Each structure stands twice: as structure tokens, then as C-alpha cells.
Amino acid sequence: MADHTQPGATEVQAEPPLTSLSHGGGCGCKIAPAVLSRILAQTPSFPAPPDLLVGNETADDAAVYRLNDQQALVATTDFFMPIVDDPRDFGRIAATNAISDVYAMGGQPIMALALVGMPVDKLSPEIIGAILAGGAEVCAAAGIPVAGGHTIDSVEAIYGLVALGLVDPARIRSNAGARPGDLLVLGKPLGVGVLSAALKKGALDRAGYDRMIDTTTRLNTPGPALAQIDGVHAMTDVTGFGLAGHALEVARGSGLALQIDWSSVPLIEGARALVEGGFVTGASGRNWASYRDGVRLGDGISDLDRALLSDPQTSGGLLVACDPEALDAVMGCFHADGFAQAAVIGRAVEGDAGLGIA
Incomplete structure (x- = not known):
């Protein structure tokens, strides 16, 4: 049987590469936001x-149902087509991504x-079993x-x-609780969609x-601890609609303007060079076309920057809105769980609900 772990492998395979069996991979498979709105x-x-x-009023990460005064059930589901050819890695990525929505609500799976x-x-x-085994491995973690x-x-x-917590x-902690003056903290770097596009063309x-596997299989475990911090007002995870799309959901849900400092946004090493080389997913363009009216780009933001802002993030990081006085505690939660690239990327301010990027 062929070695599915080697990106860009050229040997003859006994079975087709997983990515050849799908028209899109990972969270790039998501229906574009504008089309989804028409359907819903x-x-x-x-x-x-x-x-x-x-519920579904603010496009939040999961549904939450109160069981009693101390407990509420967090329920979510997520699934997609292969983003990589290695079956175990595919299972690990998909499971990490699905469980993330529980963490993003502040829940414990x-x-x-x-x-x-x-x-x-x-x-x-055997291949199908390896996919399921990868998912089970992440669930055990x-x-x-x-x-x-x-x-x-x-x-x-x-x-x-289906992930329950x-x-x-x-x-x-929903995506609709940000307050004026809150700082925005992003837990993982951007660029998964770009790297996956390069992988599919044998250029990664x-x-x-x-690097792609490390970020996409890193569970967003800081979520429950972050929810215990009084100064944390809103959370979401950045996935298929990209940073711009999910930040815009926070802005609209909270009724505020969000301002992002693009120079402060962390990127996966090599992601920008790949964008410059033309490796951009089709989902990035569909994302931008769907929400561009709600986003204001500064003069210094290039088309390459825009591609990264709308890049679909499979199993992306938590986006947290917190009081400035809670920042040290927030960063401490991220760093304690190994999220070394977590960074302050902007703030929430009074104003028309929308997103500004400079």
C-alpha cells in the first residue's frame, strides 16, 4: 500500500489519494456565506x-440548551471532505475541527x-478504518x-x-457578547487554506x-478556561469563512465595529510566500464576494492580504474579545496550552456593525 503521509508523493498508489475523491477539502467545502443566507x-x-x-440567530458555533441552573448542553456538528491524503491525519483534523465548536462556546466536551x-x-x-482511528485519537486526547x-x-x-459538551x-461565551473597548485575541495563525491549496498541487x-498538521490538529483546549475569566465577553473559532468572515459575525452579533490591525495578525510560516506564488483557494474568493460589503479595507491592504483575510481556516484558532484588564489572564491561558503565536490583533469600538482592517 502506498505511503499516504508524504505530501506530493509521486509513487503509484494502490488506492486513489483521498483528496482526488473530493471537489474541495476541509472547511473550504463550506457553502459561501451569501448562498447559505439565501438557503436559510x-x-x-x-x-x-x-x-x-x-440558537441560530447570530450564526454562533453551537447550540446551547439549559438542562438545569448549573448545566447546559452544547451541541454541534461538523464534517467535510479530505484536506490531506494521509487517512489518519484527515481523521485527526476533522475531529479537532468539530470539537472546537464546543470549546468556542466555553464548554467542556x-x-x-x-x-x-x-x-x-x-x-x-483499512484506509477508512485509519480515518476513524485518527478521529478517535483526537477524541481520546x-x-x-x-x-x-x-x-x-x-x-x-x-x-x-457530532460533538457534545x-x-x-x-x-x-457566544460570538455576540463583545463590548466597546474589548481587545481581540487570535489563538492560531492564518494560512491553512493556502497551504492546503499548495499541497493539492504538489507544491508544499x-x-x-x-506546520499545517500541527495547527489543524491542535485542540482549542483554552476555551473552557477562557470562559471562566470574567473579562472575556465573546468567543468564536475562525474556520471556513476566514478571519474576516468570522470577525464580521462577531461585529454584527455584538452590534459593534471591529478594527483589526493586519500587521499584528499571525501567519503560518510560508503562507504569504505561497499566496504570492498563486496558491489561493476558490473558497477565499467566494468568501470575500459574500461579505465584502461589511468590510472596510485600509489603503495599505493588498489583494494578497485580502486573500489571507478570507482564507478558509480548517480547524482554526479561537477569536476572543476581552476587557484590556483581562488580557494577561487570556494570554496566560493560551500560552499554558502551547499556543505560542496567540496575539492581540485589534479591538471592538462603538459604531455601525462592521469590520475595518488597516
């Missing part, structure tokens, strides 16, 4: 029960269910079981999780691949 506009509304504390769609006429049980799931025979390879209702070296 046709969905009949249903009166929300009082115990549904977070408790269990997961696997969602599996595989072309069984093209992939062996998060301290939760894969308690069940569902499988289907599909044309494209699809894997992900618990949170104190008083400690829920081993070091670049390792």
Missing part, C-alpha cells in the same frame, strides 16, 4: 423554547458521534469517547463528528505539511 431564509421558523440559550460517508468501492476498509455514529456509502469521502449557563514541502 427559506427555512421555516419555530418558536425557540426558553431553555434554548443559543463530553462525547462525540462519528459521521462517516465513504466511497467503499474506491477505498479499502480531548478526554471523550466516540460513543456511536452513522455510516453511508457516498460518492465522496466525508468524515466528521457541558457548560455553566453563566459561563457561555514536508516542513510546510508538518
Whole structure:
């Protein structure tokens, strides 16, 4: 059997590369924000029960349902097509990404269910098993079981999780709670979509691949600790809509203007050079077309910068809005869990809901 771990491998493979079985990979598979809005506009509304504390009103990361005065259930799901050819790495990335939405609400994961769609006429049980094993490995690292799931025979390879967690209702951190004066902290560097585009075209070296795997399989474990900090007012994770898209959701949900200092935004090493070389995902352009009316770009922001701002981040970092006095505690949470590139990238201010980048 071929070695699926080598990016850009040229040897003849006994089975097709995973990425060849999908039209898009990772969070780049997401339906564009504008199209999604049109689809959801046709969905009949249903009166929300009082115990549904977070629904779909602000495009938040997960639903939250109150069980009692001390506990609320955090429920989310995420799945996508392969972003890499190594089956274990694909499983690890997809599981990390799915569990992230629980952390982004301030919750502690408790269990997961696997969602599996595989072309069984093209992939062996061993390859499919390796994908599931990678996901189970990440769940074990998060301290939760894969308690069940569902499988289907599909044309494209699809894997992900339903992730469930618990949170104190008083400690829920949605994407709609930012306050004027809050600082914005980003936990992971940008550039996953760019690196994945290079990988698919055989232009990503081993070091670049390792950097991509390191960031996409790093669980956003600071989430629950961050939610315990009184000065943390809002959280989300930056995924398929890119930094600009998810920051805009925070701005609109909070009714504030967010200002981002582009020079302070961390990038994965090599990402900018790859953008300069033309490695940009199609999802980046679709993202920008969907939310450009809500984003104001400064004169110094180039087209390459814009491509990185809208770059889809598979298993991206937490974006936190916090009181300046809580910054040391916030950074301490990130650094304690190994997020060395966490950085202050902007602030929230009074103004029309929107995003400014300079």
C-alpha cells in the first residue's frame, strides 16, 4: 500500500489519494456565506423554547440548551471532505475541527458521534478504518469517547463528528457578547487554506505539511478556561469563512465595529510566500464576494492580504474579545496550552456593525 503521509508523493498508489475523491477539502467545502443566507431564509421558523440559550440567530458555533441552573448542553456538528491524503491525519483534523465548536462556546466536551460517508468501492476498509482511528485519537486526547455514529456509502469521502459538551449557563461565551473597548485575541495563525491549496498541487514541502498538521490538529483546549475569566465577553473559532468572515459575525452579533490591525495578525510560516506564488483557494474568493460589503479595507491592504483575510481556516484558532484588564489572564491561558503565536490583533469600538482592517 502506498505511503499516504508524504505530501506530493509521486509513487503509484494502490488506492486513489483521498483528496482526488473530493471537489474541495476541509472547511473550504463550506457553502459561501451569501448562498447559505439565501438557503436559510427559506427555512421555516419555530418558536425557540426558553431553555434554548443559543440558537441560530447570530450564526454562533453551537447550540446551547439549559438542562438545569448549573448545566447546559452544547451541541454541534461538523464534517467535510479530505484536506490531506494521509487517512489518519484527515481523521485527526476533522475531529479537532468539530470539537472546537464546543470549546468556542466555553464548554467542556463530553462525547462525540462519528459521521462517516465513504466511497467503499474506491477505498479499502483499512484506509477508512485509519480515518476513524485518527478521529478517535483526537477524541481520546480531548478526554471523550466516540460513543456511536452513522455510516453511508457516498460518492465522496466525508468524515466528521457530532460533538457534545457541558457548560455553566453563566459561563457561555457566544460570538455576540463583545463590548466597546474589548481587545481581540487570535489563538492560531492564518494560512491553512493556502497551504492546503499548495499541497493539492504538489507544491508544499514536508516542513510546510508538518506546520499545517500541527495547527489543524491542535485542540482549542483554552476555551473552557477562557470562559471562566470574567473579562472575556465573546468567543468564536475562525474556520471556513476566514478571519474576516468570522470577525464580521462577531461585529454584527455584538452590534459593534471591529478594527483589526493586519500587521499584528499571525501567519503560518510560508503562507504569504505561497499566496504570492498563486496558491489561493476558490473558497477565499467566494468568501470575500459574500461579505465584502461589511468590510472596510485600509489603503495599505493588498489583494494578497485580502486573500489571507478570507482564507478558509480548517480547524482554526479561537477569536476572543476581552476587557484590556483581562488580557494577561487570556494570554496566560493560551500560552499554558502551547499556543505560542496567540496575539492581540485589534479591538471592538462603538459604531455601525462592521469590520475595518488597516
